[in-house]
Amino acid sequence: MRALRSSVVTAIAVAASLTAVAGCAEKNDSKGGGKGAIEVTASDTACELSTKEFPAGHVRLAVENKGSKVTEVYVYAPGDRIVTERENIGPGTSVEITAEIKPGAYEIACKPGMKGDGIRQKVTATGKGATAERDPKLDAAVAAYRKYVQRQADETLPRAEKFARAVKAGDVEAAKQAYAVSRVGWERTEPVAESFGDIDPKVDVREDGLSDGQKWTGWHKLEKALWESEKISDEDAALADRLIADLKDWQKRVGTAEITPTSMANGAKELLDEVATGKVTGEEERYSHTDLLDFQANVEGAKKAYELLRPVASKNDPELAKELDKQFAAIEKRLDKHRDSDSADGFVSYDTVGKGARKELSDGVNALAEPLSKLAAAVVTTK
Numbered sequence: 001m002r003a004l005r006s007s008v009v010t011a012i013a014v015a016a017s018l019t020a021v022a023g024c025a026e027k028n029d030s031k032g033g034g035k036g037a038i039e040v041t042a043s044d045t046a047c048e049l050s051t052k053e054f055p056a057g058h059v060r061l062a063v064e065n066k067g068s069k070v071t072e073v074y075v076y077a078p079g080d081r082i083v084t085e086r087e088n089i090g091p092g093t094s095v096e097i098t099a100e101i102k103p104g105a106y107e108i109a110c111k112p113g114m115k116g117d118g119i120r121q122k123v124t125a126t127g128k129g130a131t132a133e134r135d136p137k138l139d140a141a142v143a144a145y146r147k148y149v150q151r152q153a154d155e156t157l158p159r160a161e162k163f164a165r166a167v168k169a170g171d172v173e174a175a176k177q178a179y180a181v182s183r184v185g186w187e188r189t190e191p192v193a194e195s196f197g198d199i200d201p202k203v204d205v206r207e208d209g210l211s212d213g214q215k216w217t218g219w220h221k222l223e224k225a226l227w228e229s230e231k232i233s234d235e236d237a238a239l240a241d242r243l244i245a246d247l248k249d250w251q252k253r254v255g256t257a258e259i260t261p262t263s264m265a266n267g268a269k270e271l272l273d274e275v276a277t278g279k280v281t282g283e284e285e286r287y288s289h290t291d292l293l294d295f296q297a298n299v300e301g302a303k304k305a306y307e308l309l310r311p312v313a314s315k316n317d318p319e320l321a322k323e324l325d326k327q328f329a330a331i332e333k334r335l336d337k338h339r340d341s342d343s344a345d346g347f348v349s350y351d352t353v354g355k356g357a358r359k360e361l362s363d364g365v366n367a368l369a370e371p372l373s374k375l376a377a378a379v380v381t382t383k
Contacts, residue, residue: 037050040063046119049123054124055125055127062094065090065092072111075106085270098377108123138312153250157248164240179226181344185297187297189301196249202242203218217242223285261380265379271302285350292353313375324375
């Protein structure tokens with residue numbers, strides 16, 4: 001997971017028209033927006049909006065970062081539920097986010113440096129917010145993706161329980177063997193998992209992502225114990241039980257997540273952002289160095305969402321579908337170079353991957369992220 005994330009909700013559909021990605025920050029030479037867009041001007045000290053009241057329905061945010069820091073922009077529903085977000089907006093660049101927002105009160109936050117609660121503005125979506133009729137193929141895609149998400153949660157539990165049993169038995173080596181594999185289902189569907197904002201900070205937070213007063217629990221706390229101290233304390237054993245309880249909560253609730261075609265598409269892009277900001281850098285699995293399995297799971301989850309949306313996307317934007325097919329194949333080929341059949345997770349330890357190879361992986365992620373950022377717009381296009 002990213003360093004800080006309070007909650008996510010997919011109560012609205014989001015379509016994003018994004019931009020080229022270079023490094024970890026999005027870059028776009030165009031201003032974006034145009035007539036009818038809410039202009040969001042972000043700086044290191046302000047988050048200015050062109051309007052704070054707008055009709056519900058399709059809403060476009062034209063975001064321009066005039067600050068010196070990479071920023072991100074969030075739309076929050078009451079209770080700090082994240083309606084939509086856009087990370088890695090580089091200094092001097094612009095992005096456009098198109099969202100389908102229900103009537104109600106929200107907050108728009110800019111987060112210079114991508115940290116903290118952000119600089120917030122209260123906004124109101126008014127009216128009934130009527131939406132366009134949906135292509136039946138998209139309804140089928142949503143239904144199939146919902147089954148996929150539930151299956152990932154169902155399959156995660158026994159793997160996580162195996163990991164937890166090893167931890168509680170004090171078997172460090174067995175726990176190490178089970179650790180990365182237990183996370184695959186979570187990593188494949190992380191944007192949906194994060195829609196339950198109270199679960200994600202319990203099971204997948206890193207030490208540097210803790211909020212003030214937050215107790216560190218979950219996979220990465222146990223990862224540190226296993227690989228850094230190589231000792232399992234009574235507290236760690238209790239945390240293993242806590243992890244299973246939290247994952248059972250996720251398994252029980254994941255079927256209730258509100259999923260839309262555009263949230264699927266934007267979730268796929270979020271998974272690539274996860275790769276760019278956490279896996280390629282080696283920050284996510286800084287103790288176990290099992291980042292490549294997480295990397296693969298993120299790509300697999302993104303590809304699944306794309307494949308389900310592809311019938312509509314390829315009709316509306318055949319060139320985009322062709323490019324996505326090409327880039328998914330390319331990133332899979334790059335990952336294949338680092339497989340290790342003798343390791344527990346099927347990949348070499350990421351700390352053995354050199355700078356050149358990491359750059360190659362990063363370039364592949366960026367090459368896929370750019371067209372993937374256009375998928376949501378492609379599926380909401382009516383033809």
